[in-house]
Each structure stands twice: as structure tokens, then as C-alpha cells.
Amino acid sequence: MLLALDVGNTQTVIGVFDPPTPSEASRMATAGNIGGELPDLKYHWRIATVPDRTSDEHALLLVELLRLVGIDIRGEELHRHLSGIAVSSSVPSVTSALREMAQRWFPVPLVVIEPGVRTGMPILYDNPKEVGADRIANAVGAIDLLTPPIIVVDLGTATTFDVVSAAGEYLGGAITPGIEISTDALFASAAALRRVELVEPRQVIGKSTVESIQSGIIYGNVGLVDGLCRRIMDELGEARVVATGGLAALICPLSEVIAYHEPWLTLHGLRLVYERNTDRLHPLPTPESR
Numbered sequence: 001m002l003l004a005l006d007v008g009n010t011q012t013v014i015g016v017f018d019p020p021t022p023s024e025a026s027r028m029a030t031a032g033n034i035g036g037e038l039p040d041l042k043y044h045w046r047i048a049t050v051p052d053r054t055s056d057e058h059a060l061l062l063v064e065l066l067r068l069v070g071i072d073i074r075g076e077e078l079h080r081h082l083s084g085i086a087v088s089s090s091v092p093s094v095t096s097a098l099r100e101m102a103q104r105w106f107p108v109p110l111v112v113i114e115p116g117v118r119t120g121m122p123i124l125y126d127n128p129k130e131v132g133a134d135r136i137a138n139a140v141g142a143i144d145l146l147t148p149p150i151i152v153v154d155l156g157t158a159t160t161f162d163v164v165s166a167a168g169e170y171l172g173g174a175i176t177p178g179i180e181i182s183t184d185a186l187f188a189s190a191a192a193l194r195r196v197e198l199v200e201p202r203q204v205i206g207k208s209t210v211e212s213i214q215s216g217i218i219y220g221n222v223g224l225v226d227g228l229c230r231r232i233m234d235e236l237g238e239a240r241v242v243a244t245g246g247l248a249a250l251i252c253p254l255s256e257v258i259a260y261h262e263p264w265l266t267l268h269g270l271r272l273v274y275e276r277n278t279d280r281l282h283p284l285p286t287p288e289s290r
Helices: 022-031 055-068 075-081 092-105 133-145 179-189 209-236 248-254 265-275
Strands: 002-007 011-017 041-048 084-089 110-112 150-155 158-164 170-177 240-244
Touching (some): 041 265, 055 092, 084 265, 133 265
Parallel strands (some): 084 110
Antiparallel strands (some): 150 158
């Protein structure tokens, strides 16, 4: 069992991967499985990111989440269930805590997406070290599920656009403030406006302040996504557009350019990067063996 953690600024997504059965693997290969449940992703959770959570607290949280689905990784049961951990993180303090957690509590191979890790994908950024770990995982996962060229739209704390060439190269992309960041700024700066539920309004022309805000937020971000994707395709040529992230389900049905929705794309890419690096890894030493 592989434990994959994608740590974002606002939320952390946790996934448990087991190898698919032969029938599942065959179905995935036939259908491409884009936009559906990944056969080898057995469980997943989305929790709040807490930058000052300690390594021991991370360990306790993971143990309890796994116990909810009947998996016990305490003590002697650890190596019977857990084979490795893969991490992508945008929060340095959490990255450090997860390294310490793995070393102290889970002595299995650990892969953190960072400079020096093999991705199997050429990165043509001016400085490849600047590319976020989640953006790399998204691109790697997309190449595995779709034929490039591809644009990956990740609707999270930030809305990111990552572009993969027809040759499978990471070209770069664009970053904009995410939907929640933008709405937080609006409500913080406009005293007369109040928070609203992020749902599709009845129509574009709002008949109340609530509907007007919802229209501006939802359709405004749809226009942003469609407009930027079209401008990218003006430079790249026609491309498949796949969306992921916590707010993708809100935007995908309204977009004219998004063709695929894969909510667990980052976790899928994390699993692939882990597999490309574990041949040179060994379990972390336990305190007794050091």
C-alpha cells in the first residue's frame, strides 16, 4: 500500500493506493479512466492544512484515518500494510514535519517531489527548481492518462495552468489567484458585501446581491479559465484540457474548453513519481537500527 499526500496551502489531499487487480488494470487501459475513479486509488480524504501541526500529530492523524477503513499500521502491522509514502507539498513547514514523521514512525521508502527527483518528464522552465511539486505531479499524471498536448487546470488555493507539449515536455503555464482567495479579498475590502455560498446562480444577470456575487465569482472564473486556455492554445495549438483541484467540480460543467475532470490527478502523478524513484530507495532506519 502506498500512502500519497498532496499538501496545498489550504487543504491536504491524502490517498491510499493498492495495485489494481488484472481486471481493473485492463479496464483502465481500455477506457483511459480519465474522469473516473482510479482503480488503484482505494481511499482518499481531504483535510485542512495546518502549517504548525507536528510530526507526531501528522502520524496520529494518518493512523486514525486508516483505521476508519479498517487498516492498522501500528507496530508490527506497519510493514504488512504500508510499502511507501509519496509527498508533494507547497508548505515547507509541513514538508519538514512529514519527513520527521516518516523517519520516526513509518520507516518505509519516502519520496518527496523536489529537485533531484526523477519525474520521467523534461521540464523546460527557465529554472526547473521553481516549478511547484503539485504542478509537476499534475503534469506527470495527465501524460499518463491523456495524449499530449495537454493543459492542466488546477482549481485550488491558486488557479494554475500547466502546459505539456506534444512531445511530453513540461513547458510552463500560468498562475492566478484562486476562487477562494479572490472572494476572501472581496469580502474583506467591501464592507457592504457578505459571504455567499459558492454555487451556480439561476442566471448570469443576478436579481439580488447574493446572486450577483455568485454570478461574478462563478462565471467570472469560468471566463478566466476558458480565456487563458484559449490564449495558451493560440501559442501551443489545440490541446486536451483536464481540470483538477477542490473547486474543479464547480467550474467544469460551465466551461467550454475543459473536456476532462480528474479530481485525483495530483495523487495519480504522485504515485507515478514514487514508482520512478523507488528503485534507488531503501526504508528509513528505525531508531533501533541507527
